[in-house]
Amino acid sequence: MSEIPNLDYIKEISGGNEDFEKKFLNIIQTEFPKEKQDYFSFLESGDLEESAKVVHKIKHKLGILGLTEGYKLAIQYEEDLKDRNTKLKNQFHEILESVEGFILKIA
Template structure:
């Protein structure tokens, strides 16, 4: 079964404070598309070191959205990118797509 993004962690740390949840989600909704775009641009330019830096930022959002396996994959992919290894690219892109769809759904 494929992991699906969720709000469980955000709800847990908010303690039921809906205003906090909304602010947190707004940050993710604002930052994620920019970071995804930056990641794609760096890959297209073969700037793997820069792409790794963006994956580093994205991986924390994956954890926050309950994607524990996605987070682990991002940790490995970040390290691989530093050496120009993009074998996890498609799997990572699938995760990015699921987050993108989730963000649009909760907007």
């Protein structure tokens, strides 16, 4: 994956308000690990409809973290999961790992 998560969008919408940035990041740092865990649990159990619902939540965080291509891939993957198609699974998992590493780095 060539994209790297970043804080550009958060800094842009915060207008330099560091408290806002910290709160926004805290939400991502709290929600993302749980959503990732839920996604894998649903995927492992074969519940692709629920997996798609979690991908829907995660895709917005990808956009917020500057992953434009990752966001687009998540949109397609969400639709694919609804059709019981997991062909984009490995690419999506790479994105999840990238985000997780980024979140741990900025913690």
